[in-house]
Amino acid sequence: MLKCLVVFLMTTMTMFSGSLLGKSYPYSETTKLKHVVLEYIFQDEYSFGKKREISQLINKAFPEYVSIFGGLPRDLNDKPYRKIKVNVKQGEYIGGEADPGVIQLTLSEDVLFGFAGWKAIVLHELFHLWNAETIRYKSGLDQWFNEGFTEFYTYQVLTKLKLLTPKQALNIALYPIGYYSSAKGLGKISMRDAGKDNKSKFDHYFLIYHGGWVAAMVLDYRVRKDSNNKQSLDSLMKWLYKNFVRSKKLYTIGDIIAGLKETTGFDYRQFFSRYISGTEVIPIADYFNLGKIIWTETFEQIHSRDHEYLFWTLGIRAK
Numbered sequence: 482m483l484k485c486l487v488v489f490l491m492t493t494m495t496m497f498s499g500s501l502l503g504k505s506y507p508y509s510e511t512t513k514l515k516h517v518v519l520e521y522i523f524q525d526e527y528s529f530g531k532k533r534e535i536s537q538l539i540n541k542a543f544p545e546y547v548s549i550f551g552g553l554p555r556d557l558n559d560k561p562y563r564k565i566k567v568n569v570k571q572g573e574y575i576g577g578e579a580d581p582g583v584i585q586l587t588l589s590e591d592v593l594f595g596f597a598g599w600k601a602i603v604l605h606e607l608f609h610l611w612n613a614e615t616i617r618y619k620s621g622l623d624q625w626f627n628e629g630f631t632e633f634y635t636y637q638v639l640t641k642l643k644l645l646t647p648k649q650a651l652n653i654a655l656y657p658i659g660y661y662s663s664a665k666g667l668g669k670i671s672m673r674d675a676g677k678d679n680k681s682k683f684d685h686y687f688l689i690y691h692g693g694w695v696a697a698m699v700l701d702y703r704v705r706k707d708s709n710n711k712q713s714l715d716s717l718m719k720w721l722y723k724n725f726v727r728s729k730k731l732y733t734i735g736d737i738i739a740g741l742k743e744t745t746g747f748d749y750r751q752f753f754s755r756y757i758s759g760t761e762v763i764p765i766a767d768y769f770n771l772g773k774i775i776w777t778e779t780f781e782q783i784h785s786r787d788h789e790y791l792f793w794t795l796g797i798r799a800k
């Protein structure tokens with residue numbers, strides 16, 4: 482019993498801003514976990530009720546993200562950190578924001594766009610502590626990378642952590658493809674130009690978030706196939722983390738292309754000029770046939786080698 486109490490005191494340090502008898506909100510609490518320290522501010526009872534699940538989720542995802550980037554998130558002074566302020570409130574729809582060392586979460590039981598639950602927004606905003614707040618785009622033109630790659634890794638890690646089953650991961654992959662394929666401006670405005678300012682980013686939400694996600698999915702698949710699974714987009718993320726810490730240098734699309742070339746040895750310039758800077762639509766069927774893969778998963782259970790690359794891309798296979 483004493484040992485349990487000591488362990489409890491060692492792992493959880495609690496500061497109360499509300500009364501012990503019935504909390505008043507906002508309510509602050511600091512939770513020290515194995516990989517992170519979370520300085521919570523809960524805005525309401527619903528949010529406080531999610532504390533345990535949010536803590537477990539962040540604690541599990543944090544080392545996955547450290548491994549993708551090859552290091553801890555860094556603040557504006559280039560200082561690595563493990564302490565995160567987490568402001569949580571309940572809302573009608575899930576949403577969030579990130580700043581260095583801070584994530585703001587709006588949670589809801591509603592599933593947004595048919596697939597996105599509150600755990601996804603937690604992992605999305607957590608990922609931004611690296612992608613946006615540690616490495617950062619030079620201009621809004623690269624919002625497709627900022628938001629799309631963040632979505633891609635959110636779902637890959639949810640699957641790696643077994644919070645999504647392989648079947649769910651395959652089914653969810655259809656959503657960005659569907660939203661991208663029917664996005665306003667598809668074939669007329671490039672994914673880059675769509676993010677040029679905040680109004681345009683909002684107007685072309687699905688082209689940027691889901692187009693960027695599809696671009697990440699297709700690129701990761703292609704890099705894995707080209708390199709016989711020796712490389713992936715993780716190599717690019719590590720390269721950016723090493724060379725483009727926000728406080729020193731911001732990245733552009735040219736750096737992304739250069740990083741892929743340097744880390745994988747392959748030149749994907751054409752992909753970017755046609756589908757990211759250009760207005761051509763990514764020919765997803767030239768890379769993989771998701772319907773066929775789901776068919777095989779459901780009825781045949783025998784996978785081709787090409788299917789395996791996609792399983793790695795989606796986090797169904799993991800080291």
Ligand SMILES: [Zn+2]
Binds near residue numbers: 628631
């Ligand atoms: Zn975001």
